[in-house]
Amino acid sequence: MQTTETHGTICATGPALLTQTANAANLWRRLTVWMLAAVALTCVGCVDEDEFDNNPRGNFEALWKIMDEHYCFFDEKGVDWNAIYQKYSPRVDEGMTNEQLFEVLTQMVGELKDGHVNLFSAFDVGRNWSWEENYPTNFSDTLQRKYLSTDYRIATGMQYRILDDNIGYIYCGSFSNSLGAGNLDEIFMYLAPCNGLIMDIRSNSGGQMTSAVELAARFTNKTISVGYMQHKNGKGHNDFSAMQEQLLKPSNGIRWQKRVVLLTNRGVYSAANEFTQYMHCCPNVTIVGDHTGGGGGMPFNSELPNGWSVRFSACPTFDTQKQSIEGGIDPDHFVAITDDDLQKGKDTIIEFARQLLNSQ
Numbered sequence: 001m002q003t004t005e006t007h008g009t010i011c012a013t014g015p016a017l018l019t020q021t022a023n024a025a026n027l028w029r030r031l032t033v034w035m036l037a038a039v040a041l042t043c044v045g046c047v048d049e050d051e052f053d054n055n056p057r058g059n060f061e062a063l064w065k066i067m068d069e070h071y072c073f074f075d076e077k078g079v080d081w082n083a084i085y086q087k088y089s090p091r092v093d094e095g096m097t098n099e100q101l102f103e104v105l106t107q108m109v110g111e112l113k114d115g116h117v118n119l120f121s122a123f124d125v126g127r128n129w130s131w132e133e134n135y136p137t138n139f140s141d142t143l144q145r146k147y148l149s150t151d152y153r154i155a156t157g158m159q160y161r162i163l164d165d166n167i168g169y170i171y172c173g174s175f176s177n178s179l180g181a182g183n184l185d186e187i188f189m190y191l192a193p194c195n196g197l198i199m200d201i202r203s204n205s206g207g208q209m210t211s212a213v214e215l216a217a218r219f220t221n222k223t224i225s226v227g228y229m230q231h232k233n234g235k236g237h238n239d240f241s242a243m244q245e246q247l248l249k250p251s252n253g254i255r256w257q258k259r260v261v262l263l264t265n266r267g268v269y270s271a272a273n274e275f276t277q278y279m280h281c282c283p284n285v286t287i288v289g290d291h292t293g294g295g296g297g298m299p300f301n302s303e304l305p306n307g308w309s310v311r312f313s314a315c316p317t318f319d320t321q322k323q324s325i326e327g328g329i330d331p332d333h334f335v336a337i338t339d340d341d342l343q344k345g346k347d348t349i350i351e352f353a354r355q356l357l358n359s360q
Contacts, residue, residue: 054305056101060092063105063119063310066302067112069235072316073297076324077112081237084111102126102308109310115269116299116313131293131328132205135266138290138337139202143347144171153190156183160191167357168194169350172215175207175271179214181253188218188254196357197256198350199279200263206270206295216278217251219260219285224248226281227325228318229298243322248278260285261353264331270295276329277319286356287331289349296325 052058106126119126168191297313
């Protein structure tokens with residue numbers, strides 16, 4: 001783990017391309033359940049029966065115990081948390097500085113190799129980004145600018161345009177902000193004449209699940225199963241609720257009816273990883289690019305006696321086959337940007353997607 005600072009129906013001019021339905025209430029009821037569950041679990045994670053002193057030993061013990069009782073991937077990651085305690089406990093002494101304590105604690109939780117596990121202090125953020133940093137990016141801002149050109153549009157944080165072969169292209173680089181329903185309607189209306197759509201989420205490291213759900217709901221006309229979730233319901237490492245099915249309901253706004261190619265890379269994480277799973281379950285969607293970075297555990301927060309906060313994975317999520325998506329999701333077609341195409345100013349992954357859409 002590194003310890004450097006973190007950086008209805010619509011009247012259209014062609015065939016029935018887009019449809020709309022009134023299921024927004026159902027969608028938001030589902031999201032409300034998620035948020036209430038999150039609040040409940042967060043409260044559990046922030047209150048411990050034991051109180052610890054605000055000193056190096058007390059903060060070490062508090063962090064170890066929080067993770068021991070609330071973290072959800074010990075078995076999946078093959079981590080013996082008791083052995084981790086024995087490894088790092090001797091490194092803590094009362095004479096150490098805050099910086100030295102932060103380094104020890106960061107290294108300890110770094111053993112989990114989980115991008116959702118972060119330690120926040122006033123001077124640094126401990127993190128593990130091996131899910132992205134250890135792999136080729138398969139994404140280039142320089143190449144992307146050639147496809148977007150200078151006349152692309154921007155709405156609700158997404159960049160979009162119609163490519164010269166009449167393929168629509170949308171780049172969604174983050175789910176950090178809310179996606180406006182009206183903005184999404186305008187985007188899909190503008191792209192309605194296109195023969196197909198490239199939805200590019202490469203290097204989208206996540207953000208708000210509500211935004212990921214809102215966007216995914218534009219690609220299905222009926223309620224579909226997209227996977228399962230569990231909640232931690234006890235202090236034991238394997239104390240989980242029964243799997244709860246996750247359902248994606250169609251948006252009440254304009255929905256896309258044609259073929260879609262979703263572009264992914266190792267930088268796709270957390271809410272974007274979940275979005276990939278949802279899109280995998282939608283009709284007419286093909287995933288192209290690289291394995292996603294993962295992040296299938298819903299993160300929650302707690303606090304140490306000295307005020308440092310820790311974020312950790314507490315709710316595992318699964319695909320429709322009840323397989324964990326913490327480690328990422330495979331594309332339908334593995335495609336990487338080649339050195340030859342890079343020198344020619346071509347994005348191999350975008351070009352592959354265009355060929356798929358133009359050949360069907």
